[in-house]
Amino acid sequence: MRTQLERHGFHLPLILLVTLSLARADARAEATVDRPNIVYILADDLGYGDVHCLNPDSKIATPNLDRLAEQGMTFTDAHSGSSVCTPTRYGILTGRYAWRSRLKKGVLGGYSPPLIEPGRLTVAALLQQQGYQTACVGKWHLGFDWGTSRPLTFSDEIDAKEKMAAVDYTQPIAHGPTSVGFDMYYGISASLDMPPYLYLHDDRSVGVPTTEKTYIRKGPAHADFEAVGVLPTLTAKAVEFIDRCGKQEKVKARPFFLYFPLAAPHTPIVPDDEFRGRSKIGTYGDFVMQVDATVGRVLDALDRNAMTGTTLVIFTSDNGCSPSADFPALAKQGHHPSGPLRGHKADIFEGGHRIPFLARWPGKVPAGSTCHDTICLTDLLATSAAIVGASLPADAGEDSVNILPDLVGSAQTPVREATVHHSIDGSFAIRQGPWKLALCPDSGGWSEPRPGRPEAKGLPPVQLFNLERDLGERRNLQADHPEVVDRLTKLLERYVAEGRSTPGLAQENAGSVRIHGAEKR
Known part of the structure; x- marks a missing residue:
């Protein structure tokens, strides 16, 4: 059988091919300062104003996030790809805005089919190709192909009992994390308030639902599944993965990528007994403190495995805080989850998508530094490619920008043209x-x-804000600067038409994209 090189017209002695392969393996054998482990922690519905290092007026203690900021870089102008969770997660892993996919609005459910298209390059697949061990622990929310006993189109309208009857939980689950580049997966299918209420390991359900439970929504559940136990369980699994990598013999060790999407502090807001009452401002504050403690456990695991110096840690959130946190009650305690920003989760206002973003990489990211550049969570793919020296194909990472110059403090100009x-x-x-x-x-x-509400009728069809002067988005300047409205509208139209916002060959969107007059829910 001919080698791949020979099939493309190259004829090298076998010994040279072996030597080259061994050299590449040795180069990737373990994490280094230049080729680090990558830990990406994604909180669920954590607000910009919840983190003390971003909002000194926050009433919630976040010592581990503050520690991360002190040892690394704080980004003040980072944005999720959407103001809700599924599309943001799609963008993180694919480097592509989710509105280019079939998902034009809203989110998926726990039984939805997969959103990531077959063959699309993900961060996990890229790093896996570069010799990384890859693991996902946490909330997936990007869909699966569930094994069923009969044909069924899944939707939130289907009765929970019908779902339980239709899904064969003993069958493998197709097109999940292990199909898009992750060697290992442990977590839950969607948000903590979306059935089925059970854990998934790789491509299998951990047990079979034998009952129904209600966490906001009612649905099939494993008897032992409790929402309050999800964050501790996921934290233990993430730490276990780090410890396992740390115990590998040096000759077998490889750098790793851990994608750790939490299911907190999303609803149901269920801090465990250790944290209940600790914040003094209510259960939401308690749950945020538990999220902070989870970050601390990950950082401690890196420390005890002597991996801190060779690991890039990123902490962020998938969108702004949900109003389910009870903003009026928190305001009475002097706490504002969106900080100085207008709006919250789901909104087009800054409170919907401007999110915490902290990065630590000893020896590369300056300790105690701050970056005011505008970045987006879609930027992980291009940044990871730059870190490992890989090139992205034309049909991958269409909206992903390399933020490595920002991370290492060498950027002289903004890294993104627009967001x-x-x-x-x-x-x-x-x-x-x-x-x-x-x-x-x-x-x-x-x-x-x-x-669609009466108060929105009669307002100008567009809103233009100067965020340097009006971060709270209170003054609409669209009538004063029609030239800016025209310029930015045309730029967005070009991004849509070309199927990408980065330089490269034009690509196709999945279906038409309407930038004016979105379909209202």
Whole structure:
């Protein structure tokens, strides 16, 4: 049988091929300062104002996140790809805005089919190709092909008992994390309030639902599954993976990528007994403190395995804080989850998608530093490629920008030309420099003025804000700067038409994309 090189016209002695292969393996044998382990922790519905190092007025103690900031870099202008969770997660792993996929608004459910298209390159697959061990521990929320006993189109409208009857939980689950580049997966299918309520390991359910439980939504559940135990269980599994990598013999050791998407502090807000009452401002504050403690356990695991110096740790959130946290009650305690920002989860306003982003990489990222550059969570793919010296194909990472210059403090100009924002109802905004243009008259989400409500009628069809002067987005300048509205609208139209916002060959979107007049939910 001919080697791959020979099939492409190259004829090298076998000994040379073996030597080259061994050299590549040795080069990737273990994590180094230049080729680090990568730990990516994604909180669920954590607000910009919840983290003390970003908001000194926060009433929630976050000592481990503050420690991460002191030892690394704090980004003040980081954004999720969407103001809700599924599309953000798609963008993190694929480097592509989710509105280019079939998901034009909203989120998936626990039984939804997979969103990541077959053959699409992910961060995990890229790093796996580069010799990394890859693991995902946590909330997936990107869909699976569940094994069923009969044909069934899954949707949230299907009765829970029908779901339980239709899914064969003993069958393998197809097109999940282990199909897109992860060697190992342990977690839950979607949000903590979405059935089925059970754990998944690789491509199998851990047990079979034998009952029903209600965590906001009612659905099939494993008898031993309890929402309050999910964060401790996922934390233990993530730490276990780090410890296992740390115990590998040096000759077998490889750098690793751990994608750790938490299911907290999303609803149901269920801090365990150790943290209940600790924040003094309510259960949401307690749950945030438990999230902070989870980060501490990960950092401690890296320390005891002597991996701190060779690991890039990123902590962020998938969108802003949910109003389910009870903003009025928190405000009475002097705490504001969105900090100085307008709006919250689901919105096109900054509170919907401007999120905490902390990065630590000893020897590379300056300790105690701050970056004010605008970045997006879609940037992980291009950044990972730059770290390992890989090139992305034309049909991958269409909206991913290499932020390595920001991380190491060498950027002389903004790394992104512009950034596109997206709300739960499919409304668009585009940000460039101080200017943000929202192509809707309302919040695009759940705060006032809500889409379709009387208070939104009669408002200008677009909103233009200068965030340098008006971070709270209170003054609409669209009538004063029509030239900025025109310029940013045309830029967004080009991004849509070309199927990408980065240089490269034009690509196709999945279906038409409407940037004006989003379909209201």
